[in-house]
Amino acid sequence: MQLDTKIPGGPLTEKWDRHRFELKLVNPANKRKFDVIVVGTGLAGGSASASLAELGYNVKTFCIQDSPRRAHSIAAQGGINAAKNYKNEGDSIWRLFYDTIKGGDFRAREANVYRLAQVSNNIIDQCVAQGVPFARDYGGLLANRSFGGAQVARTFYARGQTGQQLLLGAYSALMRQVADGQVTLFPRRELLDIVVVNGQARGIVARNLVTGEIETHSAHAVVLSTGGYGNIYFLSTNAMGCNVSAIFKAYKKGAGFANPCFTQIHPTCVPVHGTYQSKLTLMSESLRNDGRVWVPKNPGDKRPPRQIPESERDYYLERKYPSFGNLVPRDVASRNSKHQCDQGKGVGDTGLAVFLDFADAIKCDGKDLIEQKYGNLFSMYEKITAEDPYETPMMIYPAVHYTMGGLYVDYNLMSTIDGLFVLGEANFSDHGANRLGASALMQGLADGYFIIPYTIGGYLAGTPLSEINTSHQAFVDTALIAKERISKLLSVNGNRTVDYYHRKLGLIMWEYCGMTRNDHGLVTARKMIQELREEFWENVIVPGINLNFNQSLERAGRVADFLEFGELMIIDALARKESCGCHFNEAFQTEENEAKRDDDHFKYVATWEFKGDELEPVLHKEQLAFENVELTQRSYK
Amino acid sequence: MNWLTNTLWSSVGKKLMMAVTGIGFSVFLVAHLAGNLTLYAGKDAFNAYAEHVHSLGPFLTIAELGLLFFAVVHIATGATLFYQNFKARPVRYSVNSRAGGRTIGSATMPYTGLVLLLFVIFHLANFHFADKTNTTIFQIVASAFLKPEYVFIYVVAMIIAAIHVSHGFWSAFQTIGANHPKYMPYIKGASILLSLVVGIGFGCLPIYVALMT
Amino acid sequence: MIKTINLTLKIWRQETSGAKGQLETYHASNISTDMSFLEMIDTINEQLTLDGKDPIAFDHDCREGICGMCGAVVNGRPHGPEKGTTLCQLHMRHFSDGDTVVVEPWRSRAFPVIKDLAVDRSAMDQIIQAGGYISVNTGGAPEANTIPIPQDTAEMAMDAAACIGCGACVASCPNASAMLFTGAKISHLALLPQGKPEAARRALAMVSKMDGLGFGNCTNERECEAECPKEISITNIARLNREFIKAGFFSSIM
Numbered sequence A: 001m002q003l004d005t006k007i008p009g010g011p012l013t014e015k016w017d018r019h020r021f022e023l024k025l026v027n028p029a030n031k032r033k034f035d036v037i038v039v040g041t042g043l044a045g046g047s048a049s050a051s052l053a054e055l056g057y058n059v060k061t062f063c064i065q066d067s068p069r070r071a072h073s074i075a076a077q078g079g080i081n082a083a084k085n086y087k088n089e090g091d092s093i094w095r096l097f098y099d100t101i102k103g104g105d106f107r108a109r110e111a112n113v114y115r116l117a118q119v120s121n122n123i124i125d126q127c128v129a130q131g132v133p134f135a136r137d138y139g140g141l142l143a144n145r146s147f148g149g150a151q152v153a154r155t156f157y158a159r160g161q162t163g164q165q166l167l168l169g170a171y172s173a174l175m176r177q178v179a180d181g182q183v184t185l186f187p188r189r190e191l192l193d194i195v196v197v198n199g200q201a202r203g204i205v206a207r208n209l210v211t212g213e214i215e216t217h218s219a220h221a222v223v224l225s226t227g228g229y230g231n232i233y234f235l236s237t238n239a240m241g242c243n244v245s246a247i248f249k250a251y252k253k254g255a256g257f258a259n260p261c262f263t264q265i266h267p268t269c270v271p272v273h274g275t276y277q278s279k280l281t282l283m284s285e286s287l288r289n290d291g292r293v294w295v296p297k298n299p300g301d302k303r304p305p306r307q308i309p310e311s312e313r314d315y316y317l318e319r320k321y322p323s324f325g326n327l328v329p330r331d332v333a334s335r336n337s338k339h340q341c342d343q344g345k346g347v348g349d350t351g352l353a354v355f356l357d358f359a360d361a362i363k364c365d366g367k368d369l370i371e372q373k374y375g376n377l378f379s380m381y382e383k384i385t386a387e388d389p390y391e392t393p394m395m396i397y398p399a400v401h402y403t404m405g406g407l408y409v410d411y412n413l414m415s416t417i418d419g420l421f422v423l424g425e426a427n428f429s430d431h432g433a434n435r436l437g438a439s440a441l442m443q444g445l446a447d448g449y450f451i452i453p454y455t456i457g458g459y460l461a462g463t464p465l466s467e468i469n470t471s472h473q474a475f476v477d478t479a480l481i482a483k484e485r486i487s488k489l490l491s492v493n494g495n496r497t498v499d500y501y502h503r504k505l506g507l508i509m510w511e512y513c514g515m516t517r518n519d520h521g522l523v524t525a526r527k528m529i530q531e532l533r534e535e536f537w538e539n540v541i542v543p544g545i546n547l548n549f550n551q552s553l554e555r556a557g558r559v560a561d562f563l564e565f566g567e568l569m570i571i572d573a574l575a576r577k578e579s580c581g582c583h584f585n586e587a588f589q590t591e592e593n594e595a596k597r598d599d600d601h602f603k604y605v606a607t608w609e610f611k612g613d614e615l616e617p618v619l620h621k622e623q624l625a626f627e628n629v630e631l632t633q634r635s636y637k
Numbered sequence B: 001m002n003w004l005t006n007t008l009w010s011s012v013g014k015k016l017m018m019a020v021t022g023i024g025f026s027v028f029l030v031a032h033l034a035g036n037l038t039l040y041a042g043k044d045a046f047n048a049y050a051e052h053v054h055s056l057g058p059f060l061t062i063a064e065l066g067l068l069f070f071a072v073v074h075i076a077t078g079a080t081l082f083y084q085n086f087k088a089r090p091v092r093y094s095v096n097s098r099a100g101g102r103t104i105g106s107a108t109m110p111y112t113g114l115v116l117l118l119f120v121i122f123h124l125a126n127f128h129f130a131d132k133t134n135t136t137i138f139q140i141v142a143s144a145f146l147k148p149e150y151v152f153i154y155v156v157a158m159i160i161a162a163i164h165v166s167h168g169f170w171s172a173f174q175t176i177g178a179n180h181p182k183y184m185p186y187i188k189g190a191s192i193l194l195s196l197v198v199g200i201g202f203g204c205l206p207i208y209v210a211l212m213t
Numbered sequence C: 001m002i003k004t005i006n007l008t009l010k011i012w013r014q015e016t017s018g019a020k021g022q023l024e025t026y027h028a029s030n031i032s033t034d035m036s037f038l039e040m041i042d043t044i045n046e047q048l049t050l051d052g053k054d055p056i057a058f059d060h061d062c063r064e065g066i067c068g069m070c071g072a073v074v075n076g077r078p079h080g081p082e083k084g085t086t087l088c089q090l091h092m093r094h095f096s097d098g099d100t101v102v103v104e105p106w107r108s109r110a111f112p113v114i115k116d117l118a119v120d121r122s123a124m125d126q127i128i129q130a131g132g133y134i135s136v137n138t139g140g141a142p143e144a145n146t147i148p149i150p151q152d153t154a155e156m157a158m159d160a161a162a163c164i165g166c167g168a169c170v171a172s173c174p175n176a177s178a179m180l181f182t183g184a185k186i187s188h189l190a191l192l193p194q195g196k197p198e199a200a201r202r203a204l205a206m207v208s209k210m211d212g213l214g215f216g217n218c219t220n221e222r223e224c225e226a227e228c229p230k231e232i233s234i235t236n237i238a239r240l241n242r243e244f245i246k247a248g249f250f251s252s253i254m
């Protein structure tokens, strides 16, 4: 495997312009001769499908849900960043670029991040034109708020439903292309494998989730935008269907997997409250703009929060980080919650929670204003917990939320398999070791609306592609392997359900490869996963048949992949002998318990190459060059 | 099909026809009631009113044909809607319950409508197509309401009419798109008022006539 | 303190789209009242699986009330008895020990059952395909602040845009009409200046598509508004009617 970043030369600010000029163009009349498969209909896949179809490509779009509108992007609450500087606070493309690079703890590529900041403004223009109802000021102009670790208000939002509104925008553009016949839609399909012919991605094998049929589809290029894999932890803020399967299959077919261990744990989620629980709910980070985080000063203090006097409370974020206070980046906030709970200061029945208190905000701004800002979040909290956050502080605890790791891509967003492009959360590209709030939506839409339409053209125009269809042997063989695996899953017929294994795997990952890690734990975890995987294949029970709607079978396939992929995450975490962003190895911390990077040895993207089921993956390093920013120790004091 | 039939035969168009004809009936009802209130002023006033109406000549015929046309449209469209709506849910729920949107009026529109149709035929046969030689309209009315079963039928029919318009009136506004947060409460109020006026105004007439004669 | 309850469930089971279905009875014991309704079905499914039986199929994904994937009719109420709540956000604390709970799929000619509680809602996508968009290609958009939109207009558009496309309005409507869903989309776009150029074409096309898909006709029963988990108002249906009548009679579209 050769890593070639394909970053264009020239000054940072001109790279993208220059690259767009240098990319070969597909003659407009020829575009309809090219078929493109897009897997995933979140912000990344939805926007890519629509934009490619508008250009004239024949697009086939796949998703697991019954409608493309239900991709998990729909759940994003907080907002989307752009460097519009509408607030006159001195924001700029450069500042957004710098914040994102720094927020990622200097583990992302300068050129990609700068391009992201550049197109951020076009995204807002595009979305407004599509009819996305962003929040507005009285004068009718767009409103902004500050969000997660940024000192300028650059976040655009639509109540607490920004992801939903952006996705409905992309979905509507996609539906327009479906009506025009430019996109053929394949909902309720799950990608089972990628078909590679002569080293080029030429199609996919998918299962029709309603009939159970195995289908093959060919194309000239394949775009994966299948989202993140946070679900490996079982409990996460991800939707139930989120999976690693698509990108993991691509990895096994030769695509490098970059930084798999970089997982973001979001600080403000509703805490775990029972063993039956199926997922965790995010409480938007925007709550930290007005809520104050605290725990009792004395460990084991079980008095109700309102009875604990001010003098016995520890507003630990405000105390430790006077300049950022409650608005420190996610990784810092999360680790601090864990740290407090580890000292026995956690609150609630489980002791695994901290308070997020709005009493002062309500006193100062009035209940009405707080309700206006956070009403829907408060009522969501009340629905889940049956507690009224206007009266008693919320309890929150960190939960797995986002995966910065993903398939390795070059500047064109192409993986190490020719013709296999990867967009959105599924790639590793822009967030380094930690993602800033409101930047995933930005990245998904940047990739889909403004990057892939150019770069895929460059590939298609400049690459000789043989004429093939699904009767090609590679399709037949790949489909056969997929079928065999399904038969194998159905035939184990053991004594434990799929969820049992998923839950167990999740606990292992959370315990040993979660907010903090150490080498000993990681080694233990790896062994535990291997054993669990073995047991899975001997003792899992998958009811029902293949040729029907079979949700247990769907889950079984995904969990089987997680059971393999978990090991890769651990291998990656073990190999990175430093702490950076969300990857916090206890052996590497500053005196103030902050992540301590080792730029001399680990300033690289760790890209793993699959060598075979029984063999260790091989590490390839893309050394990151920082020519425009100075590497600093992040400090939010 | 052309734009007109396309528009009218759409679901919204059919509703629009229901609304326009329904509002037409409502206007007719109010006018009819206003006229009938002369009954309370005694037999001469009522006969004079009837005569006045009949003296309108061709205008009356036009109005009657208009009403008939409205009736045909209202009934044919209503029947189509009922059939289509019935077919839209081939498998029914085994448990039915309401969330508070439905009212007796809204839930029974086709049935109250059907009863009204039967009543209108009955009513026309009684009074409109009655042999009016050698008698006055008041006498016809008075003798009809001497029979308790007639009084009963008329009173029940008027209660049913009240139920029908209690939903129909505001619903017609919603159908033509006139739902504004500032005005809807008044329209709903008017709906209830109209149904009370129809129910009480018409409902008391047969009783009054019966008691008087 | 963890409180638990026992329930008798009658759940619609139907092997495939064409098969005949029926209600089957299950007993759920020791259900924590902190569970969501879907987590309660999860526990039944775990047991069914261990017993070698076929678990109950039901659609769900986000489990936080936003994707619109979940939904079933619980004791005659789409998404259950709580107002403004999706099934995934309905918690068992709203049920009492010993309750009998009947769970049925969305019922509508336009939503054929796929299996058990899962139905095919692709008809809703088809309505959107007919015109639920603004025709702008990527790249051609003017600067975002070029056209100011009064805040209350933007808020009204957002109220309508909040629809999650779950189909509860259809399920709750005595006529299985999709007017609330369609009205919400038409309203969202008609309110915004960006959506106005296509408003007439959109209203005609979407209504005509909706009619062709087998949904019933709205008779203003208002059950949809009462059951909608996002509490979308029927003023949006009135706006649809207005837009449609305007387009049908006064626009130049034939």
Ligand SMILES: Cc1cc2nc3c(=O)[nH]c(=O)nc-3n(C[C@H](O)[C@H](O)[C@H](O)COP(=O)(O)OP(=O)(O)OC[C@H]3O[C@@H](n4cnc5c(N)ncnc54)[C@H](O)[C@@H]3O)c2cc1C
Pocket: A039, A040, A041, A042, A043, A044, A045, A062, A063, A064, A065, A068, A070, A071, A072, A073, A074, A075, A076, A077, A078, A079, A080, A162, A163, A189, A190, A191, A192, A225, A226, A227, A228, A237, A238, A239, A242, A243, A245, A246, A282, A401, A402, A423, A424, A425, A426, A437, A438, A439, A440, A441, A442, A444
């Ligand atoms: C609760 C929550 C809140 C968030 N809030 C914010 C926020 O405020 N701001 C922000 O910037 N970011 C936020 N994020 C992150 C952001 O929402 C996601 O990173 C982003 O939306 C991912 O988009 P995507 O297009 O890459 O993938 P997704 O939206 O996850 O879409 C994945 C698509 O791939 C399909 N798919 C997956 N696997 C397969 C397969 N095997 N076969 C076929 N299809 C498949 C799915 O069906 C789906 O269509 C939030 C995330 C969560 C979970």
Ligand code: HEM
Pocket: B015, B016, B018, B019, B020, B021, B022, B023, B025, B026, B029, B074, B075, B078, B079, B081, B082, B109, B110, B111, B112, B113, B114, B115, B116, B117, B118, B120, B161, B164, B165, B167, B168, B169, B171, B172, B173, B175, C218, C219, C220
């Ligand atoms: C005095 C006579 C009548 C009056 C004043 C009247 C009035 C109305 C009004 C105002 C509506 C509301 C239209 C809308 O919702 O947009 C309506 C609806 C309806 N009417 Fe009548 N109507 C009368 C007679 C009848 C008759 C004889 C029938 C016989 C079948 C009938 C059947 C219906 C039905 C089925 C509806 C419901 C349609 C709907 O809600 O979409 N009506 N009526």
Ligand code: SF4
Pocket: C162, C163, C164, C165, C166, C167, C168, C169, C170, C180, C181, C184, C224, C227, C228, C229, C230, C231, C232
């Ligand atoms: S209008 Fe309400 S009930 Fe209907 S699909 Fe939208 S969210 Fe669901």
Ligand code: FES
Pocket: C059, C060, C061, C062, C063, C064, C065, C066, C067, C068, C069, C070, C071, C086, C087, C088, C089
């Ligand atoms: S599962 Fe997404 S709305 Fe219920």
